[in-house]
Amino acid sequence: MARKFEPVVISANDLFDGRVIYLTGADEWVPHLNQAELITEEDHAKHRMAHALALSDRAVGVFLAPARPGPDGPVPGHPREAFRANGPSNYFHGKQAEA
Amino acid sequence: MYHHSEFDRAFVIDRAERFRDQVNRRISGALTEEEFRPLRLMNGVYLQLHAYMLRIAIPYGTISPDQMRRLAHIADRWDKGYGHFTTRQNIQFNWPKLVDIPDMLDSLAEVGMHAIQTSGNTIRNVTADHFSGAAADEIADPRPYAELIRQWSTDHPEFQFLPRKFKIAVSGSPNDRAVVKSHDIGLRMVRRDDQIGFEVSVGGGLGRTPLVGKVVNEFVPTTDLLPYLEAILSAYNTVGRRDNKYKARLKIAVQELGIDHIRELVEARFAETRPMFDGSDQAVLAEIAKQFAQPELVEGRSTAAYDAARDADPVFRSWADTNLHDHKNPDYAIVTVSTKKHGATPGDATSDQMRLLADIAEEYGQGDLRISHEQNVVMPHIHRADLPAIHAKLREAGLGTANIGLVSDIIACPGLDYCALATARSIPIAQQIATRFDELKLEHEIGELKIKISGCINACGHHHVGHIGILGLDRAGVENYQVTLGGDGTETMSVGERAGPGFSKDEIIPAIERLVQGYLAIREDEDETFLQAYRRLGPAPFKAALYPAEEKAA
Numbered sequence: 001m002a003r004k005f006e007p008v009v010i011s012a013n014d015l016f017d018g019r020v021i022y023l024t025g026a027d028e029w030v031p032h033l034n035q036a037e038l039i040t041e042e043d044h045a046k047h048r049m050a051h052a053l054a055l056s057d058r059a060v061g062v063f064l065a066p067a068r069p070g071p072d073g074p075v076p077g078h079p080r081e082a083f084r085a086n087g088p089s090n091y092f093h094g095k096q097a098e099a
Numbered sequence: 100m101y102h103h104s105e106f107d108r109a110f111v112i113d114r115a116e117r118f119r120d121q122v123n124r125r126i127s128g129a130l131t132e133e134e135f136r137p138l139r140l141m142n143g144v145y146l147q148l149h150a151y152m153l154r155i156a157i158p159y160g161t162i163s164p165d166q167m168r169r170l171a172h173i174a175d176r177w178d179k180g181y182g183h184f185t186t187r188q189n190i191q192f193n194w195p196k197l198v199d200i201p202d203m204l205d206s207l208a209e210v211g212m213h214a215i216q217t218s219g220n221t222i223r224n225v226t227a228d229h230f231s232g233a234a235a236d237e238i239a240d241p242r243p244y245a246e247l248i249r250q251w252s253t254d255h256p257e258f259q260f261l262p263r264k265f266k267i268a269v270s271g272s273p274n275d276r277a278v279v280k281s282h283d284i285g286l287r288m289v290r291r292d293d294q295i296g297f298e299v300s301v302g303g304g305l306g307r308t309p310l311v312g313k314v315v316n317e318f319v320p321t322t323d324l325l326p327y328l329e330a331i332l333s334a335y336n337t338v339g340r341r342d343n344k345y346k347a348r349l350k351i352a353v354q355e356l357g358i359d360h361i362r363e364l365v366e367a368r369f370a371e372t373r374p375m376f377d378g379s380d381q382a383v384l385a386e387i388a389k390q391f392a393q394p395e396l397v398e399g400r401s402t403a404a405y406d407a408a409r410d411a412d413p414v415f416r417s418w419a420d421t422n423l424h425d426h427k428n429p430d431y432a433i434v435t436v437s438t439k440k441h442g443a444t445p446g447d448a449t450s451d452q453m454r455l456l457a458d459i460a461e462e463y464g465q466g467d468l469r470i471s472h473e474q475n476v477v478m479p480h481i482h483r484a485d486l487p488a489i490h491a492k493l494r495e496a497g498l499g500t501a502n503i504g505l506v507s508d509i510i511a512c513p514g515l516d517y518c519a520l521a522t523a524r525s526i527p528i529a530q531q532i533a534t535r536f537d538e539l540k541l542e543h544e545i546g547e548l549k550i551k552i553s554g555c556i557n558a559c560g561h562h563h564v565g566h567i568g569i570l571g572l573d574r575a576g577v578e579n580y581q582v583t584l585g586g587d588g589t590e591t592m593s594v595g596e597r598a599g600p601g602f603s604k605d606e607i608i609p610a611i612e613r614l615v616q617g618y619l620a621i622r623e624d625e626d627e628t629f630l631q632a633y634r635r636l637g638p639a640p641f642k643a644a645l646y647p648a649e650e651k652a653a
Contacts, residue, residue, distance in 0.1 A: 013146055013150075015125070018151040018195075018196070018197065057128055079515065083516060084148050084149065087149060090444045090516055090526045093149075093194070094149045094150075095149075
């Protein structure tokens with residue numbers, strides 16, 4: 001049986017400063033996960049990924065990041081994505097400090 | 100210590116200029132990321148979870164006060180006010196912007212530092228015993244040889260595209276403080292008759308296939324060192340596998356082909372490389388050695404202030420008992436400054452701490468600082484009379500923790516808090532273990548115990564050679580921690596054995612506490628270390644302490 005497709009967002013790191021960025025439905029790279037386009041269908045994910053790669057002049061390492069729907073937009077779907085979305089746990093640095 | 104020559108200076112400045120051009124071309128779009136990636140890696144620039152990371156070499160762990168101050172300046176100006184000392188005597192900055200890195204490299208070049216060959220499939224930063232030139236048990240200072248290797252391996256045209264990264268460590272003492280047998284090449288200085296040479300091991304490594312290096316030659320005279328190393332690298336370049344990244348290290352070639360076959364290849368190649376060295380390397384070595392002359396130590400100065408402080412101040416005495424090691428001159432001591440204050444991130448130092456260390460080294464310590472592979476800072480030449488004043492300054496700055504070699508002196512990799520390869524966090528586990536044992540006030544009673552934590556199978560936290568090793572894994576999206584027992588990173592190196600099923604992040608700290616309490620209950624006396632008890636009794640009683648429920652069920 002085919003594996004069930006789990007929701008994703010398109011994410012990358014910013015070329016200039018390396019910070020984590022996400023792709024919105026309007027093709028903008030933004031710093032906050034909850035503004036990203038949550039993709040729930042596999043074919044759409046493939047299409048959006050190809051599109052993201054084509055426009056990725058400031059995005060490095062574009063990939064499909066596990067995510068889940070949340071009350072205010074997508075939330076992390078894996079611990080790694082939680083750290084990417086918030087920052088490290090030993091210092092109050094990264095996105096948690098910028099919020 | 101070694102000061103960059105005109106050649107070194109020109110080379111480092113040239114590389115920084117080239118990298119600035121490469122960054123500009125990447126930003127303009129002239130280079131794709133695929134094209135740029137190997138160029139940035141050649142200059143120590145990684146892309147991690149939250150940001151770029153710049154890894155700067157501290158060759159054989161030796162750093163001057165001016166260089167340390169420059170690192171502090173870089174931390175303040177282009178990063179977040181701190182740096183992270185690594186298990187391979189590098190420092191990493193976790194938050195640089197790509198556009199700032201050329202300026203950082205220019206700044207480093209001004210003080211003879213760089214990030215060249217701190218990444219990529221090349222010969223990496225050469226590491227050495229952090230007590231070099233000071234240790235009472237030393238045959239000779241290994242750093243002139245390490246510097247010779249640095250010069251030979253930097254930009255060596257034959258070894259810029261090896262099958263995989265390649266690590267060399269050098270020790271000048273019979274007691275191995277540089278974990279030489281976990282390196283692709285481990286050099287342990289030995290004396291034969293009146294001649295000094297190296298016992299050469301090959302194929303050591305940690306990572307997903309931990310192997311203890313095997314001796315390929317029991318005695319290579321120092322005069323043959325470079326042609327012999329060149330022969331090993333050349334043989335590896337030929338037989339090292341390029342079809343599978345996970346089988347590409349020299350250790351796999353040694354495992355698959357056998358040490359005898361590797362020795363034959365090396366000896367055959369050595370017969371060719373030896374005549375190519377005309378003695379100019381020895382002339383270079385002689386010049387390098389002059390820069391590592393023993394510092395002028397004060398003779399006849401009283402150490403009474405040290406004895407008085409020991410008698411009067413139990414906090415000082417505790418620190419002196421754990422953080423000092425024997426110097427060649429008994430009036431002096433080697434000071435290890437712990438970066439592992441209970442609850443702190445192992446290996447991190449703030450810019451203010453770096454400046455203080457530089458000031459102390461300049462005022463009291465012959466301007467000599469070292470970074471240890473255990474992520475601490477060493478001042479190798481301190482007169483005992485100065486120790487009370489130094490201890491007071493260190494304490495004020497959060498650097499006075501008396502825990503070297505104890506349960507809270509933990510090696511930990513950056514783990515999932517920073518690293519793109521990690522599968523679990525390391526830092527919080529180290530912080531919690533240190534905090535817990537500080538609460539219990541047990542660590543001095545426990546004695547020597549090395550805990551090492553890696554956040555993935557690549558083993559940057561050296562967990563395989565921890566008396567207690569902790570390996571963080573991802574089990575279906577949940578952090579899980581496996582425990583290994585009985586590892587040893589010294590001259591009696593052994594790889595730890597997995598104890599059993601892993602623990603969740605909430606279970607691992609109590610599990611380690613049970614394990615240590617179990618050891619205290621079964622040790623012969625307070626002089627028997629954890630590792631000695633493990634070697635005497637085997638894993639069974641330690642596993643029983645770790646897994647009490649299973650013990651009852653059985």
